[in-house]
Amino acid sequence: MVKTKGTKLFIFIFLFIPLIHLLVFSYIPIITNIYLSFTSYNGVNPPKWVGFRNYERLFTDPQYIKLFRNCLWYMLAAIPQLVFAFILAVFVNGKFKGINFFKGVLIVPYLLNGVIISTIFIIFFNNSGTLNSILRAIGLGGLAQQWLHNLRLVNPAIASISIWRYYGLNFLMFFGGLQAIPAELYEAAAMDGCTKFKEIRYISIPSIVHILFINVLLSISGSIQVFEIPYIMMNGANGTATPVIQIQQSAFAEGRVGFAAALSILVFIIVVIAVSLQRMFDKKGDISA
């Protein structure tokens, strides 16, 4: 662009506030957190250097290892979630009666907040709740459980809620990908006498395999940051605490800010790995001017 005298001033004015915001609320905190993770800091007294002690506790104390183990349930739930979302996207991609109705209903869970979803699923998993009532009604009463009080079942139960909550986002991403496939490709296939199932197998799936990969990594980085559902439904009780619930507990209730910082940094590292892999795969990611 043509340069005039005012250019520099203009650039400065437009970038100044957002840049300060970026530094104050993202970069300074994460760098400070790295420092704090090596200290015992209670939020009031000056931080005291303790080396790797916070990290040692995280890696050796079973109660903290369990936080990360709980995340594995959420990663596991992502598998049926992605399969379901993908099949939906394939079926919705096309022209048929009622398409808008189906799209409208299917997107509903994605629009609801964590408090609403938690309430819905407390009713769902309660002893006399939706799930047990349905099981009893269809003669499978033997399978009825205290879903939220059985220590073995509570984590898979609440992790499965994330399927209901988040498949819509995956569905939208797959759908967007399918819509971007040029129509000529399908037409050529149709002329060669390709069936719908072959078309899905040889055109649709290969075309959006990179979106699938992005979704897998998004699920991994989301699983490590799970907070709302176990916090609202269980308050982290019955062994449902996640790293983020523990960060909040340690930092704001127990005043163990140094420890919370170490836990934050661990979550941060996992997210960095997941997002880096995703960026490497997602070539569209580096649109530059």
Next chain:
Amino acid sequence: MINESKLYRVLRYVFLTAACMFVIIPIIPLVFMAFKTGTEYSSTSVLVPPKNWLNFYNFKYAIRVGNLGKALFNTAVILAISLTLQLMFTTMVSYVLHRFEFRGRKIIYTLFVLTMFIPVVTTQTVVFQIVYRMGLVNRMPSVILLYSGVNIVGIYIMFNQLNSIPKELDESALIDGASYFRIFGSIILPLMKPACTTLLIINGIGYYNDFYIPNLYLRKNVQTFTVALHKFFGNTATPFEIVAAAILLGIVPIMVVFLFLQRYIFYGLTGAVKS
């Protein structure tokens, strides 16, 4: 899409109907419960509809006790201010980074890109202290401040749009003597409306539904809609049919917005994926 066999079309309806049931079934008992009386709630199965669909007692009680109207108003204020600020900053940053070559441009762009590696949940230990020292905890500006930052998804959405606006447009305006501010305000911004809609929809839904930030920063005095609903829920003294009514009321605003903006929401969300 030409060769859809009959079998395929039948399969589609079967699967989509099943998927809708999967969505709707967990919600139905909540709807039933919100219209039941206390004794009805404790004596009937969750799968049984209420006797009287016109029993609005639970709703009236929920609105009065939960201060839901006030909370919804607070959320509206927070959304209006922070979305406006964010949109303003995002378009400004994107325009400058997209159209100008200057020293430090690469570094600044990279700084924005790298924020995608820093999840909000990993910085709050420190951010809370900063906000606390600014004296904003338990006051609305805390949340507004945290919401109005520029994020990289927003920049990508704007870049996508800017790619389609020819640079010659800016240049000819410049030659005609327009200032950069004027070019940005009267030429570029109006052309970026679709991208702005997309950003508003994505972050509007996100902020409206956010629980993490308001729950951390607004514990007393002011509360947002999600926090008010949560208070309800955390209070074990509240009869559960009242909670159900409050939650059902919580679904209403987003559904109303959705019905009016369905087309834009779908377009906006899939559009964001493409960029």
